[in-house]
Amino acid sequence: MTLDDFTSACSALAAEAPARIAAADSLDAWTAVRNDLVGRTAGRLTAIMGTLGEIPKEDRRVAGQAANAVKVELERLLDERQAELATSRGAGPQIDGTMPSRVTWQGARHPVTLVVDEIIEIFRELGFTVALGPEAEHAWYNFGALNFPADHPAMDLHDTLYLGKDTVLRTHTSPVQVRTLQAYPPPVRVLIPGTVHRRDPFDASHAPAFAQVEGLVVDEGITFADLKATLSHFARRFFGAGTKTRFRPSYFPFTEPSAEMDVSCGVCGGSGCSVCKQSGWIEILGSGLVHPAVLESAGLDSTRFTGWAFGLGPGRTALARHGIPDIRILYDSDVRFLEQFSR
Amino acid sequence: MNISHSWLKAFVPHTLTPEQLRDLLTAHVATVEGLSRTRADLAPFVVARVVESEKIPDTKLSFNKVDDGTGTLLEVVCGAPNVTVGTIYPFARSGTLMPAGFTIEKKKIRGFTSNGMLCSARELGLGEEHDGILALDTDAAPGTPLLDVLPLSDVVLDVDVLPNRPDLLSHLGMAREVAALTGIAHRLPEELDTLAPVPTLAASGASEASVGGVTVRIEDLTGAPRYCAVVIRGVKVGPSPEWLVKRLEAVGSRSINNVVDATNYVLHGFGQPTHAFDLAKLSRQTVVVRRAKAGETLVTLDGAERKLTPEMLVIADADRAIAIAGVMGGRDSEVTDTTTDILLEVASFSAPLVRATRRALGMSSDASYRFERGIDDVATGEMSRLCAGLMARLAGATVESVISVGAAPAPRTAVSLDAARVSRLLGDSIPATETRALLTGIGFAMVEASAGVYAVTPPSWRHDVTRDVDLIEDVARLRGYDRLPDTLVGARPGTVPDHPLHVVSVRVRDALTAAGLLETKPLPYTRSDDDSLVRVDNPLANDEPFLRTSLVETLSRRAEYNLSRMQGNLRLFEVGTSFIKDGAALVREEIRVGALLMGLRRPVHFTEPQPPVFDAWDAKALAEVMARAAWPGARVALVNPEGEAAGALTPLWRVEVDGTRVGVVGQLILDAPAWAAATFGIELTLGEMSAAYVAAPGTHNYDAPRPAAAAGAPLRYVPLPVTPAADFDLALLVPDALAAAEVEAVIRDASGDMLERLVMFDEFRGTGVPAGKRSLAWRLTFRHPERTLRDKEIDGRRSQLLKTLEQKLNVVPRTA
Secondary structure (H helix, E strand, O other): OOHHHHHHHHHHHHHHHHHHHHHOOOHHHHHHHHHHHHOOOOOHHHHHHHOHHHOOHHHHHHHHHHHHHHHHHHHHHHHHHHHHHHHHOOOOOOOOOOOOOOOOOOOEOOHHHHHHHHHHHHHHOOOOEEOOOOOEEEHHHHOHHHOOOOOOHHHHHOOOOEOOOOEEEOOOOOHHHHHHHHHOOOOEEEEEEEEEEOOOOOEOOEOOEEEEEEEEEEEEOOOHHHHHHHHHHHHHHHHOOOOOEEEEEOOEOOEEEEEEEEEEOOOOOOOOOOOOOOOOEEEEEEEEEEOHHHHHHOOOOOOOEEEEEEEEOHHHHHHHHHOOOOOOHHHHOOHHHHHHHOO | OEEEHHHHHHHOOOOOOHHHHHHHHHHHOOEEEEEEEOOHHHOOOEEEEEEEEEEOOOOOOEEEEEEOOOOOEEEEEEOOOOOOOOOEEEEEEOOOEOOOOOEOOOEEEOOEEEOEEEOEOOOOOOOOOOOOEOOEOOOOOOOOEHHHHOOOOOEEEEEEOOOOOHHHOOHHHHHHHHHHHHOOOOOOOHHHOOOOOOOOEEEEEOOEEEEOOEEEEEOOOOOOOEEEEEEEEOOOOOOOOHHHHHHHHHOOOOOOOHHHHHHHHHHHHHOOOEEEEEHHHOHHHEEEEEEOOOOOEEEEOOOOEEEOOOOOEEEEOOOOEEEEOOOEEEOOOOOOOOOOEEEEEEEEOOHHHHHHHHHHHOOOOHHHHHHHHOOOHHHHHHHHHHHHHHHHHHOOOEEEEEEEEEOOOOOOOOEEEEHHHHHHHHOOOOOHHHHHHHHHHOOOEEEEEEOOEEEEEOOOOOOOOOOHHHHHHHHHHHHOHHHOOOOOOOOOOOOOOOOHHHHHHHHHHHHHHHOOOEEOOOOOEEOOOOOOOEEOOOOOOOOOOEEOOOHHHHHHHHHHHHHHOOOOOEEEEEEEEEEEEEOOOEEEEEEEEEEEEEOEOOOOEOOEOOOOEOOHHHHHHHHHHHHHHHOOOOOEEEEOOOOOOOOOEEEEEEEEEOOEEEEEEEEEOOOOOOOOOOEEEEEEEEEEEOOOOOOOOOOOOOOOOOOOOOOOOOOOOOOOOOOOOEEEEEEEEEEOOOOHHHHHHHHHHHHOOOEEEEEEEEEEOOOOOOOOEEEEEEEEEEOOOOOOOOHHHHHHHHHHHHHHHHHHHOOEEOOO
16 A cells, blocks of 8 residues: 555545535434544544554655544534534424414503503603502592582583492593692692592493593692693603694683693694595693682682692593504403404 | 585685595684585496487387496496487496485396486486486596586585684684685685665664564663664575585585575585574564564474573564574564565674573584674674575575664674794794784784783684783794604702602502502492482483492492402402581592402413402401502501491491591402302502692692601511521410400410510311410410520410410410
C-alpha cells in the first residue's frame, strides 16, 4: 500500500460520506451509517486506518494526518445529523401544524362590565375612587334628599318599584351622592356604579333593572367649566381623540344648571346618519352642577361648596358599541353571546 | 310637544330654517327630538304643463302630451273636462303612491298609453273639489316639486319639554324664547287681529258671581283659585276655516268643529286649557266648582263612566257633576251641532289636585298635563277674552258676558341673585349687565337691591325659579353652554377610599374570568310560593314580584334558558345583590358571588374527543379559587355542610374562611333535559351593604362607622430549598367511614416539620381491596433545610408512620 493508495481511499470515503449521513432519516439509520463509516469494529475508516502499518515509515505521519482529518470531519457531520434527528424526533410521522391547538374555556366579563370598568379606569386617572350604596333605599335618599318636589310630574320620569311606604328600589345611583357626602368631608371625587330599578316593561329597549354609573365632585371653587372640561376629556378618552362634545339644557331635580352631553356621532363623524337620527350627535349622559339643596341634605354649606355630577347608562353604551339590537340579550345570559366577549 | 314651524313664525317673524330653529332650541331651550313634514305624502308629486291635448272620440277622455321637466314629453290620458293646453297642473308620474293609497301605474286606455295622472284637488287630499284637475297659477318650471309651488306643507318640531318648563308647552312659550334668542319681538298671530268685541256685561266675586241669569260659584278656592266663565250666544257650530284646520293638524290635533277647535287653538297656541259647555244643558245655568260627592259618577267625553270620590274636584251644574276639573269634560254637556249657547271655562286649578285626580282615575289629557305642571295663572283673563273672541268670530256668535270668580294670583316672590355668583358657578366672567339683559329678555324683572345683588322676580308663567341657581341656569343656557369655558384644571385628591366591596368584587370577578367563567347580569327578580322573600309592592308583571335571595337560583334559571337553546356546556357567574327579608330594616342586602358549572370540563380536542364533565371536585376547586381571591391570605376550608339548608342547591360543602361561614358549594337541581350533565353551584357572601342612614337628613357624620377595608395582607416569601428532597409513596387501606382528611392529619402530625408536601394521587376499589374499604395513595416529600436526608432516615420515618397509622386509626398499608 502506498501513500497515494491510502490518501485516495481516505478521499473517496470523505467524498461519499456527507450524502449518506444526510440521507439518514432516523436515529436507527444514523446508527447504521455511523457504524459503517467510523464504527470501531466494522467501520470503513477504521479499516483504512488499520492499513497504516503497511505504509512506508517515512509516509506514515502524512497518511495518519490525512486519515485523522477525515475522521474529524465525519464525526462532525455525524454529530450535526444526530442533533438534527434528535430535535425533530424523526421517529414517527411529521405533525400536521394546521390541526387545532388544545384550548381551554375562555372566561369573559359581561359587556356592561367592560364599559363600567373602562369608565372607572378613565376617571381613576383623574383621582376618582369608587363608592357604593344599597339598592333597597330609603325614599328620602332616593327622592327627598335629591330635591325631588313631592308629588310632582318630575316623579313620572322615575317610575318606582316600592318595597314599602318609605322604601324603594333605588331608581338611580344618585342616592349614593348624599350617602357619600354625609360620610366624607370634601373634597369628594367619586364614581358610583350600581344597579338601579324602574317600573318599566321588559322589552327591546327597556329593562326593569339596569346598570348606571354616576360621578360626583364636590369641593370649594368647582364650576360648570370643570364639568364641561372633565366630561369632554372623558368623551375623548372613551370614544376617541377626535370626539366633539355638545352640552344642551336639561332638567334633573338634583342638578342646576342641568346639561345633557352629546358626542359627535362615531359612525358618520357628525354629518348625519341613521344611527344619530340625522343629527350628527349621540346622547351620552346627563349632568349638572350639584343643586344646593343636595349639598344641604348632607349638611354642607352650599354657599361655600359647589360640585358637579353626571350619570350614564353603560347598558345603552354597550348596545351601541357592539351593535346589539335588543337590550334583553344582555340579560338572557346565552353562553354563545357571553363567549363573544372573551379575550 | 309639537311645534308648528309656520305657527311659531306667526308669533315671531323669524327667518330661520326648520333645521336652524331645531339647533337653536336644542342648544338654548329644550331638545328638539325630530323634524317632520306634514303632507309628506305629497313629496313625490311635481307640476307639469300640458303641451298638446286632443279628445278621444266617443269618450269623456282626452289624450295629452305632458312636459314634466324630464326632457321627454309624456303621453297621458285624462278624464277631466278642463284640460287646457299651456296650463300647469299637479302631476303624478307612474309609480307615485296616491294619498288614497293606490299607486299610479303605466297602462293602456282605449289603445292609448298613459304614463301618469294629472290630479284634482280631491285626489291630492286637498278638499272635495273633483270637477276637474287642479289648475295651478304658477310660473314654476315643469318638474318642480308640488310642495314648492303650493304652501301645503308645514314642518313640525318634536320638542322634549321637561317637567320644570310647562311654560314651553305652547307656541307662545316657544316664541318668547325664540324672540329672546333672535332679538325679534314676538306678537299675536295675525289671525287674532279681528276678534269679536269684548262684552259690556261683566260680573266678578270672591267666590260667587252671576249676571244675565248665569251663576258661577267656587266652593273650593284652594282647588280652583280662579274661574272665568264667558257666555257666548247665537253660536252656529260648523267646520273651521282652512287656516285653523291646518294649525291644529300640524300639532296632531284633529279638527272637530269651530267651537272645539277654538279651545284647542288656545291650548296649543297659548298653553291655556279651556272647556266649552253647552249652556242649555246646564241645570239652572249654574256652574259650581266643588269636590265630587261620594258615589257620584260622570260619563266623560271619551265615553268612559268615571267613579268620583270626594278627593276629586269637579265642575257641576245645579244638580250634578258635568266635568272633572282640569282633566276632562262630560259627555252630557258637550257642544254638539245643535248647540246655540256656550259657557266657556277659562280657569286655574290646583296642580297637585289635578295630578291626584287624574292619577286616581288612571287618565291623562292635554289639559291635565298642563295643569299639573302649572299654567300662567295671571293670563286667564286675557285668555278668556282671546278664546271667546275667536270662538264668537268663527261661529258668528256674540260674547254676552264674562263672570270672574276668585282672587287675583299672589305676586311672585323675588329671588335674590348675587351677580358675582353667576361667574363663580359658571367659571367664566359674566358681567352683571349681560345677566340682566339675558334674564329680562325672557320676562324676569330685575332690581338691584344692594351693590351687585339683585332682586329678580320671575314672570307669571315660570314656576321653576325659586333659588339663585335657577336663574344662573337661565343665564348659562341663554348665553349658550357651548360658549362657557372647558379648561381641565388640577383637583385636590378626594377623601373617599374605594368601597371595599368594590375591591373584593373586582378581585373575584378577575379570578373567575381567568378560570374560564362567563359573567352574567340577569334580572334579580324571582317568583316564590311563600313569603320568605322580599316582595315588590307594585310589580309590573305579577309572575316575578319577588327580589331574589339566592344568586345560584337566578343562575339556574339562566342555565335552563341555555339548555332550552341546546347549550349544555355552561360556566356562569354573577357578582350581585342578595335581598334578605329582615324584620326591623325590611331588607338586608348582601353582595354575593354565585357560580354555576355544567357540562364539559374542557372543549373537545382531537386528542381528547370526549373530555370529562364537571364534577363536585371542580366545584370544590372553584370555590377555593373564589374564596382565596376574596380573602387573600386567609385560611379557606371546605367542610361538612351539616346544618346548611337545602334550597336551590343541595349542599356538598360549607365554605369557611378563618373559621367563619361565607357560603356553600352544592349540586343544583334544574328543570333539565336528559342529555344535560350534572350541575354544580357555589354561592359566597362577600359582604353586607348597609342601608342605614349615614346621618340624619340635613347633617353629616364624618365619624360614622365605615365598612372595613378589603382584606389582603401581603404574602410572605418562602426561601427556595438548597438541599435535595426525598420522597416515597404510601398506599393505605382506608375504611369508607374514615375521612381522608383525618388520615392526612395523622400523617402530617407523625411526619414532623420535614414533610414538605403531601399529595393524594390515587383512589382505588376492587381486586385486593376488602369490601368497605378503599385504597388511598399519597406521595410524601421530605426535605431537611440544611442537609441531605439519608436513606435510613427516610425508611425509619416510613416505618414509624405506618406504626402510628395502625395504632391511631387502625389503617394498614395495601400490600401488592
